[in-house]
Amino acid sequence: MTSNDPADHLRVGRDGAVAVLTIDRADKRNALTAGMWAALPRVLAGLAEDPSVRVLVLTGAGTTFCAGADISDLLGGPDTDDPMAHLRRDNLAAQAALRDFPRPTIAMIRGHCIGGGVELATCCDLRFTDPTGVFGVTPAKVGIVYTPTSTRQLMQLVGPATTRYLLYSGELVDAETALRTGLVDRLLPAGDLAGEVRRFAGVLAGRSALTQHAAKEVTAALAAGGDGEEVARRWYRETIAAGELAEGVAAFTERRTPRFPWTP
Template sequence: MDAAQDAPQEAALRHNVADGVATVVIAHPAKRNAMTAAMWRALPEVLDGLAADPAVRVLVLTGVGPTFCAGADISSLTGDEDPQALAVAAEEALAAFPKPTLAAIRGFCVGGGSQLAAACDLRFAEEGASFGVTPAKLGIVYPASSTRRLAALVGPAVAKYLLFSAELIDAEHALRAGFLNELLPAGQLDERVADFARVLTSRSQLTQAAAKEFTNGRTDRDAYWAEQAAGSGDTAEGVAAFLQRRTPSFGWTTAPTAAPTTGRATGRPAG
């Protein structure tokens, strides 16, 4: 998962799946991984494919080289394209991904980059990273959904500080504000993310999927999740594994019933 490896110069989203972890890499090194219009359009489709892949249990989003994502590549837009609409569609697809998502951040995480990072469930960063939400520099009204997501993550006061000023904050400030879950010394980000992703792949997808819905504010599916838990066998397996001092083999897995961008998924025992 080393995103610092040499990469082709053309703008692209690259992805691979290994050991239950899907890694999506933002690759546009000529412009600090700024997202082109084509990349914004491609992200929901990439996520749909990965959500439907039963081998995927966790998704990691990162950038190639020393930068996560420096925003949107405005020069790539055509005259009739709405850059906000493209970014919001990609952001919402990422937020609705039915399995745990983790942003692995180094360098600049600015504008659209912060938008994507905020849409992930978790954010790990390397020392030296910088964060900013910059529409006030361009006279842009930040989307309502993105503003609410940012405020829910860092609180109204910090969200206003970022949005009003468009100033960048360093990684230590982002950690204190609650934007980051972990801050790693230089050179340790990839190893820590890989280790934590392995932890997530070993846990119950049933627990993770329900927790993701509940923490994201959905409150109308308590009965659904109780039914899933009763029929999954995951609880019995978890208790048995604990008593037998072995690694559990959980069987429940997500199975999208519609495009994952709707945020809806059903579950079933694997196999």
């Protein structure tokens, strides 16, 4: 019996402490339906609540990361005055759930990363791609106003000028341009992407989760215009109370792998 649950197109796998969330709708270039956008926060919440998950990798099935929102859903809402209201609400909720995920997140990008695919990628902490990566922010092609949330997320990575270039034109850019402008963090040779993401995710899984969690909150505070001082002070007190710093220093002195005690 075939399931109609949109979450079935959001496939979760595990590689030790690394969870891999795959957008699995390859016949539609992994375009997300309205139901998939709505299901994403639920799927992410389940992974966030699992303390054994130390790193999240987001990717797409086959040769494409994500072609964005399924265009057939853009005008499908019940409000004739604002037919995209439901989709915009669920899109923003999905972005928030990914952006606020409590552990490090990596977007592993092959092929097209377009529209809503860029929104998801920019909500991840890091973005790795290979030479097949193609990126586009395309609301100008269909007359959509990009939300301030998505615009800010993009602008924090590439700056105002490149944000305007992408939003005004809707043109696609290649992986080298994405790396040069800051849209992605790593450009790996063909065939090396999955292996390097796996290796690096393993590195992250072995580091202090408290440090990572604190860094995530501090950078978010700074991006929002705060100074991050109170957030940093709170986490500094926690690293002492939880024994995180003591274990890190002891492991370094004893030349062994640390066994950090703090878990989110």
